[in-house]
Amino acid sequence: MLSVLRKIVQEVSAAPDLESVLDLIVRRIQRTMKTQVCSIFLFDPVQQRYVLRATQGLNQDAVGKVSLSMTEGIVGQVGQRAEPINLEDAARHPAFHYLQATGEERYHAFLGVPIIHHRTVLGVLVVQQVEHRRFDESEEAFMVTLSAQLAGIIAHAEATGSVNMDTAEAVAGQADASESVPAVHDKRFNGVAAAPGVAIGTVVIATLTAELETVPDKPGRGVERERADFHAALEAVRDDLTTLGKSLAQRLKAEEQALFDVYLRMLDDSALRGEIERRIEQGQWAQGALRDVILAQVQQFSRMEDAYLRERATDVRDLGRRILGYLQESAGPVQMECPDNAILIADELSPAMLGMVPEEKLAGLVAVSGSGNSHAAIMARSIGIPTVMGVVDLPFTRLDGRKVIVDGYSGRIYVNPSERLLEAFERVIRDEQAVAAGLEELRDLPAETTDGYRMPLWVNTGLVADVTRSLERGAEGIGLYRTEIPFMIRDFFPSEQEQLQSYRSQLEAFAPRPVTMRTLDIGGDKALPYFPINEDNPFLGWRGIRVTLDHPEIFLVQVRAMLRASEGLDNLRIMLPMVTSIHEVEEALRQIDRAVAELQDEGYDIKRPPVGVMVEVPAAVYQVRRFARLVDFISVGSNDLTQYILAVDRNNPRVAGLYAAYHPAVLRALQYIARETRREGKPVSICGEMAADPGGALLLMAMGYEVLSMNANNLPRVKSAIRGVSLVRAQSLLSRVLRMGDAEEIHQYLRDALKGLGLGQLTRPRLPNQL
CATH class of the missing domain: 3.20.20.60 (Phosphoenolpyruvate-binding domains)
Structure with a gap:
């Protein structure tokens, strides 16, 4: 069961969006537990209701339409109590609420488990069966364990989906993508207040050299230019591998020497190259296209049963890093062009990163990892930059060039702020400046x-x-x-x-x-x-x-x-x-x-x-x-x-x-x-x-x-x-x-x-x- 759980978590982690995450969860759990129904209800904080977001076994037309209040039904009870409810016949429970549109009347056995992330109930995971029986202890334990493992993935997928709703308009060739989905304003992410103050500005992503996961989303600088950079990087890596193979020829056995041939064949893989070029043609920059394709292949190989094929994931990742290194080199200073009022965001802030943005342009700092008393946070307070750390659910690679508010007092980040919220925080900034001006007269006292x-x-x-x-x-x-x-x-x-x-x-x-x-x-x-x-x-x-x-x-x-x-x-x-x-x-x-x-x-x-x-x-x-x-x-x-x-x-x-x-x-x-x-x-x-x-x-x-x-x-x-x-x-x-x-x-x-x-x-x- 542990290996099954690990495989489900690994597969779900690779899903591209929230809908795919939820769909994978219900399909894999239904198959693993050999149950007739698996469903996920997610809590909508605006409606204050649990909404059916995915199901395997119930009526698919009910997805997104059926919902329950916080106190309604057994699902509401699970959410309120924040603990599992395991029933032999759900219809006999006093809290039972029949949802006609789902077609659930045939099912009696019910197990609902809360999905909890950072003490917040995100939703309820439910399995149902036709026969009258209680799910046994091992099944309940499996569901509780899986729910705990998946909570962070679901939270991150929800966050990514909310900020992606208007990302497409920033990518060349996809200007109409934002018309189909309304933009989400004032999306809030909670972290740890690290350095006081408020900053309003434009996001700049601090990327680590040749780290695929930290490559941000950016529009391309033109299809031909991005494609040319990609081809140049491929040729540079091919030259490196050929030279390295020749230099080690005398020291390696024939079978070890063949590893370089494997790398070279991967470079020539038309499917790999073709998929990257297709994303470039859609408007993605070369680094982002490389990131998406390489990480997808890494996940694919990692899920394979065969040990030899699983090891190919390491080879693919290494090759992707080599190509990325040359792409970063060719991008040069363009990658670090900084607007005024720049908000520097990184997975993990280091003191060296503070030098990536000119001091007169740096307005705020945000880190996915770390806390308010990390060394980087102490330095941020020293130079007076509003900072929020530990924003673990922030999909930071999707935010490059986006307008955000950094609230260093309460540890919050607001993405795509509305005019109303901008005006409110601008008043806070003006009040801060007035207090600071009044304190200047104390300097020599x-x-x-x-x-x-x-x-x-x-x-x-x-x-x-x-x-x-x-x-x-x-x-x-x-x-x-x-x-x-x-x-x-x-x-x-x-x-x-x-x-x-x-x-x-x-x-x-x-x-x-x-x-x-x-x-x-x-x-x-x-x-x-x-x-x-x-x-x-x-x-x-x-x-x-x-x-x-x-x-x-x-x-x-x-x-x-x-x-x-x-x-x-x-x-x-x-x-x-x-x-x-x-x-x-x-x-x-x-x-x-x-x-x-x-x-x-x-x-x-x-x-x-x-x-x-x-x-x-x-x-x-x-x-x-x-x-x-x-x-x-x-x-x-x-x-x-x-x-x-x-x-x-x-x-x-x-x-x-x-x-x-x-x-x-x-x-x-x-x-x-x-x-x-x-x-x-x-x-x-x-x-x-x-x-x-x-x-x-x-x-x-x-x-x-x-x-x-x-x-x-x-x-x-x-x-x-x-x-x-x-x-x-x-x-x-x-x-x-x-x-x-x-x-x-x-x-x-x-x-x-x-x-x-x-x-x-x-x-x-x-x-x-x-x-």
């Missing part, structure tokens, strides 16, 4: 409470552009400079001299103000393309200080570059990430002392800078006083600490909703750290998204944190909040919050408190009310 308490506000940086932006907003220092970013935008480890130049620019710009540089923090959600770390559980694996202590040659070069960059400025602070034990701190301090001694021997006029540790894991929380005795300062990385305390992978959109900065356990840990560090007489600061929230900043100030470090764009709002309240009032807020037991209750209380203090403009703006 201190973050000082109404009763005279002074709170230094520092910034988190990583990009060169962060420096100017931070100084413009009145930053008093850098609490976290992410040194991994210069490593991530290169194809190899930067040299000591290259690192020195990057670090010097930060130190000079902020001198004499302090600059806190975190040593290389890779692993987890931060990968280097030239230093891959492949682990089953990267957040509990080889990351942070663990990597650099295992590679002292990397650590020493970086520390030397930092120290040399600080010569004559003396505003450097070094911070060690992801520490969990005293041994790690002692070893890192020995390495730093060694680097200082080496450089002094070489004639550099430097001295040992202050060194601190980041408290990011529970183990560090309960050793914070011991750490404080060894180092010069303590800094809390609240994003990772929250993740580890709550056991929530912050990059996993399935559990992103459980990540709560205001969770009572997190707040108590933060209060404990501040209290214990002060007992050792050492300064304690915090860098993380909680410090960037006006309400969170007030709580942290009340706990005794002496420096708050945040992204530059939030600094004016935090400063305004601090200047609008007394320290005594903030401490009263903290006392009340610590008695609460729910994160959302705490968040709402802080929002209401800010409004009560006349600081309501610092909270999230009122957004259009959408279903």
